Amino acid sequence: MNGPQAHWLADGRRLHLNHGPIDLIVEACGEPAECRAAYTQAVARFETILIELVKELPELRLPAFFLAPRDFAGPTARRMEAAVMPLAECFITPMAAVAGSVADEVLAALLAGRRLDRAYVNNGGDCALHLSSGQSMISAIAGTGHGMADRVTIRAEDGVRGVATSGWRGRSFSLGIADAVTVLARTGADADAAATLIANAVDLPGHPAVERALARDLAPDSDLGDRLVTQGVGALSPGEVARALDNGLAVAEDFRRRGLISASALFLAGETRISGSVALAAPNKHKAKETAHA
Template sequence: MTAEKDWVRELAPGQVYFDYGPVSMVVTAVRNGAGDSALCAAAAEIVENNLRTLGQSLDMLRRYPAHVDPKALTGTARQMADAVLATGDPWLTPMAAVAGAMSDAVADFLWERGAEKATANNGGDVALRLAPGQKLDMGILYDLNRNGVDRVVRILPEHGIGGVATSGLGGRSLTTGIASSVTVFSARCARADALATLLADRSYIESPAVHTCLAAEVDPDSDIADLTVVTAVDALTDGEKRKALDQVLAEAELQYRRGGLRACVAAVQGMTATFDPEKILNDR
């Protein structure tokens, strides 16, 4: 593969890295039984076009749901808004789904051009498309502040999972919760991204160990500048960890009934909980 753009780099046959503005994405594609780097590289156009068009809708995408008009949005911007509005939460802006929606756009491009197995991993928000007979082993992190995979689950086409996203303290975005990580499995990555943000937010508890400030103090340009975010969490008691996880599981149950969430895995300082009503998270 010869990259025409200096921000596109082949990592291995059928695996290409994009490093463009806010996008840091590893793209993989198997077509006709072999890794297809040229197909992966062609998806760079999708990233460029989406970043340009999203910039034109940025004002609307940074608003809270009560002030979002989805009919005024199209394409990826509309998918972001729809993913957030579907949760029913009043404090998630469409920006909560931006990384996942970008992953979906790239994965859709690969899939529509004949890939039988495709992934777009945008900083941990992974869109995947699997044809019958394919499989994907997905690593889960219990703590976003450290490296290393803590659990591996095998995803099959019949599971209906097209997106996996993780949020929590130490992630790329600010959080109002205390979870070390919350990983959500959904049919689309934009939806998984929004849900992971929401479930991580639901982990918040009142405790002297939890340190907070206004988001504007950390990032004056944040889309949630007027909300209180968690900056650090000291050692928690087992009871506090369990309370936080129970709150995440309660929200997971609600979102499952709303039809968006398929399963999730949450962790708070080494204590974990899994919501998997359909038993689709089979460990490898």
């Protein structure tokens, strides 16, 4: 595996950071000198994140326990544990929040001592956002292969600083059948963890049209072990789609009532459920200064 890599994308505005499985797109907006300093800080912090996580990986793959937080050494690992603790009444490991936590950690480094108007760190679709007073950002979400490529506008006053998406079509395993579940929350880590559990809940247990396999058979070191993860979803009736989405919506509404998330959008087979205030718009109808993709 190569060491940490950093280079500018062709547009000259966005920084690409890569190290092993971590692949980030970073953009900062503000005074040029502030942006240059911010990017330098982000690169410096990124250099050791993966190394720190690998040192604590065995413990990070173990389930979290409600009201019994572990004392991890690395700041990213501590973000992961903090994000899953409120959800630990059911099975969840800190790995459910790894992408969002890395995005949060790099964004924190980007912002330290800097004055920026807007910024984001996109970690494979899980994003950490910065919006100064009066600023807004449009995020593209839920490109699930069903013609959905919606946009959601996030304003500074909304208090949303994290956007994450989970589902069986994504890069991580899912226990459910959601094409995508996008969550808006206070941090990238919070959004990541909640999206994982809501997507797991969009499900029809035992349905013959759903292809599943043991997580450990697909990835021997998976934190999901002997749990069945979704590998394919066949034809479902409209009633079945509605039932699966409603199962996930119940979890999303519970999280929102508890103040764990701000809003979520659930997608399956061309149908949608919304929890909270998510103003979805058709693609290309908005022109934004910055667009983060989740």
